[in-house]
Amino acid sequence: MKTMPVMVELCVVPVGVGTSLSDYIAACARVLEESGLEHEMHDYGTNIVGEWDAVFAAIRKCHEVVHAMGAPRIFTTLKIGTEIGRTRQLNEKVASVQRKLAQR
Amino acid sequence: MKTMPVMVELCVVPVGVGTSLSDYIAACARVLEESGLEHEMHDYGTNIVGEWDAVFAAIRKCHEVVHAMGAPRIFTTLKIGTEIGRTRQLNEKVASVQRKLAQR
């Protein structure tokens, strides 16, 4: 099967465990850390780059871990970007916009 | 590996092919049809239920097919819902809300 590099934004919202969600998000951060995938957290999710199958295996693992911590329900949103012949690096898109802003 | 039933909303936006996107969405609909997964299209995506790995294999296939049709870049958004001990059916959540609306 051909490779498919992907940039994903993952945002996991555990439902049914109250309003303090940071323990669950920290557990997902550990899953990503152990996956070896490049990733960067921000206030509304974590951007991840890597091969499609590795990225989605890590996302499934996040669901397994958060359920194992006791969350009965999980609501996750993803953004997924793929491009023919191009592998995006983290912060590449931000850098490109910032160059445009500086040109002015 | 344990099973993990999931309900997903898939919304694929091909970028760099103009503004008429329905050919690409129709191709994704055929991928889902061939996958045998239960699914239902609406104006902002397609809701899909099934086992995690089968659902995400179909989503990857959608990206492969849309790129093969010539789209250089794809921007996809997903919602993903999992629940411990519960397998959702399509239209179950809508039916539940409509019962509440009728009670009033």
Added chain:
Amino acid sequence: MKTMPVMVELCVVPVGVGTSLSDYIAACARVLEESGLEHEMHDYGTNIVGEWDAVFAAIRKCHEVVHAMGAPRIFTTLKIGTEIGRTRQLNEKVASVQRKLAQR
């Protein structure tokens, strides 16, 4: 101010009220009903068409109502589509894809 017709998908997830969310979603459905905006519910949200300011006033009202029902925290996702010189109707995009599927 110029008009700006919009098609939105609204998905409201109350956080901190357990896992049964249909009462809150039903309350949002009543807000939309009272708004007079065209809308259609599906399993992962409600598609709404109308003028930008009217649509976003209704979405703010949904947050006010769900908080007033006791939800301490709300996580909402939106998709927003605007097009120059075109006002989309509900089900128009689905119909367009289905025509493509039938042609084959």
Added chain:
Amino acid sequence: MKTMPVMVELCVVPVGVGTSLSDYIAACARVLEESGLEHEMHDYGTNIVGEWDAVFAAIRKCHEVVHAMGAPRIFTTLKIGTEIGRTRQLNEKVASVQRKLAQR
């Protein structure tokens, strides 16, 4: 009308203008800069905090500006978070998760 502080993630995807989108995203960054709202860009959007009406006025302005630059169609995704009795600062959620990670 009561105040409603909000944290939003805005991700604007112009459709029908090719695959290079950074000029359009830079234009949105200028709109946010001029709005005076606190915001922070990442690879998959910009997180914004402020009062509901000011934030959504800025988002509408982004659509107006991107259409005025020639984009015939725009596909935007938003995440919206509101909490009773709490005003989130940018980077507060990330800091909270990082404290959990450090404790271990």
